[in-house]
Amino acid sequence: MQVLIQVAQLILALTILVFIHELGHFLAARAFGVKVEKFFIFFDAWGKKIWSFKRGDTEYGIGWLPLGGYVKIVGMIDESLDKEQLKNEPQPWELRAKPNWQKFIVMIAGIVMNVILGVILYIIIHSRYSESYTTTAGVNNDGGIYAAEAGRKYGFETGDKLVSINGKSYERIDDYLSARLYFGSTVIVDRGGKQVEVIVPDSAFRDKMRGKQIFDLRASIKIDGLSDSLTNARDAGMKKGDIMAMIDAVPVTCFSQMAEMLSAHKNDTAMISVDRGGNMVALAIPVDSMGKIGIETNVKLYPYDSVAYSLGKSIHYGTRDAFEVFYFQAISLWRIFTGDIPAKDSISSPIGISKMFSPTWDWGAFWMLTALLSMVLAFMNLLPIPALDGGHILFIGIESITGRKLSDKFMERAQVVGMVMLLMLMVFAVGNDILRMIN
Numbered sequence: 001m002q003v004l005i006q007v008a009q010l011i012l013a014l015t016i017l018v019f020i021h022e023l024g025h026f027l028a029a030r031a032f033g034v035k036v037e038k039f040f041i042f043f044d045a046w047g048k049k050i051w052s053f054k055r056g057d058t059e060y061g062i063g064w065l066p067l068g069g070y071v072k073i074v075g076m077i078d079e080s081l082d083k084e085q086l087k088n089e090p091q092p093w094e095l096r097a098k099p100n101w102q103k104f105i106v107m108i109a110g111i112v113m114n115v116i117l118g119v120i121l122y123i124i125i126h127s128r129y130s131e132s133y134t135t136t137a138g139v140n141n142d143g144g145i146y147a148a149e150a151g152r153k154y155g156f157e158t159g160d161k162l163v164s165i166n167g168k169s170y171e172r173i174d175d176y177l178s179a180r181l182y183f184g185s186t187v188i189v190d191r192g193g194k195q196v197e198v199i200v201p202d203s204a205f206r207d208k209m210r211g212k213q214i215f216d217l218r219a220s221i222k223i224d225g226l227s228d229s230l231t232n233a234r235d236a237g238m239k240k241g242d243i244m245a246m247i248d249a250v251p252v253t254c255f256s257q258m259a260e261m262l263s264a265h266k267n268d269t270a271m272i273s274v275d276r277g278g279n280m281v282a283l284a285i286p287v288d289s290m291g292k293i294g295i296e297t298n299v300k301l302y303p304y305d306s307v308a309y310s311l312g313k314s315i316h317y318g319t320r321d322a323f324e325v326f327y328f329q330a331i332s333l334w335r336i337f338t339g340d341i342p343a344k345d346s347i348s349s350p351i352g353i354s355k356m357f358s359p360t361w362d363w364g365a366f367w368m369l370t371a372l373l374s375m376v377l378a379f380m381n382l383l384p385i386p387a388l389d390g391g392h393i394l395f396i397g398i399e400s401i402t403g404r405k406l407s408d409k410f411m412e413r414a415q416v417v418g419m420v421m422l423l424m425l426m427v428f429a430v431g432n433d434i435l436r437m438i439n
Contacts, residue, residue, distance in 0.1 A: 024113030123318030138305025386418025
């Protein structure tokens with residue numbers, strides 16, 4: 001059931017993102033009087049489709065292959081590789097008859113729509129779901145951070161108080177926990193009244209991709225569910241709603257600490273105490289070779305000082321958070337090309353993406369991931385790869401600079417090369433996700 005819920009959320013998110021993206025291309029094309037033959041969410045590969053109808057010159061429909069979508073714009077070589085329409089002289093309603101500035105707008109409109117959607121969703125998430133944010137001052141005044149294993153090897157210590165990161169101080173604690181920490185950073189902490197510099201190397205991003213925190217915040221850990229496949233916790237008497245209190249008589253103060261303590265008991269038994277409705281219950285639970293006991297957790301931060309997201313703050317932080325996704329995607333891609341980040345650790349297919357969604361339907365988590373994917377989709381489509389919007393934009397730029405139109409034969413071959421590249425990337429991503437599942 002959990003897998004079905006995750007898959008359903010993925011399909012819904014992709015439907016929204018693809019619709020918004022292709023709507024951008026469609027509206028821009030129609031605004032300039034260009035005909036659009038098809039508007040499809042998902043691909044109708046080999047002519048197979050789930051549903052469609054025709055209105056005016058355009059067929060609207062849903063394809064069966066959920067790997068994207070497309071609008072078939074008259075006078076343009078696209079994924080369909082339809083060359084028949086290009087044999088005749090350009091007609092006023094064809095894209096090839098329009099000036100380059102109009103072609104550019106048509107091509108970039110899908111990217112712009114995804115950016116707009118991402119920004120709007122981040123604003124809504126802050127104002128509707130987050131409602132408030134934990135302040136850095138609140139964390140510092142309440143004991144500082146918990147230095148996780150990955151953080152300790154870089155020089156962090158439990159109790160450190162955050163002063164700045166990369167020379168800048170932030171009001172929200174989330175800004176210290178963001179990607180800026182993991183892409184190589186210099187963090188100044190207050191340790192016993194003395195300011196100490198901690199250097200986080202570029203390689204720290206590998207820790208993040210493997211689910212390892214550098215530092216964590218105090219939180220209560222509620223048992224939100226019990227696994228049906230690994231039943232150690234269930235068999236030992238743990239129940240949904242229990243709150244993790246102690247492991248081996250040591251108080252559990254945050255998720256990272258709990259994970260480390262369970263990992264220390266691999267293939268052994270951990271003595272775990274849980275708070276069950278105000279009563280302390282002791283359980284002896286076997287830990288498997290991965291440091292797991294078969295629980296799903298819901299982490300809730302201790303009541304640190306917080307500030308409400310007003311409309312103004314929601315707009316400010318929502319816009320900034322959205323464009324930071326764009327920025328860090330660029331850094332991540334560069335690090336992959338330079339070999340600093342293994343591609344296998346950072347490239348996922350729809351299989352891997354589906355596992356990022358909550359196993360229970362949580363609208364806040366759903367919209368957060370959809371906002372993230374919207375910005376990622378915008379960035380990926382901007383890449384100058386044939387078959388992507390960025391490739392078409394690149395060719396329009398070349399034509400504008402040289403004053404010469406690229407031949408239809410070249411455009412056709414470029415489209416094929418781009419599609420082969422994307423297919424190879426998808427095969428790699430799917431294989432990578434399958435290997436992750438096996439391991």
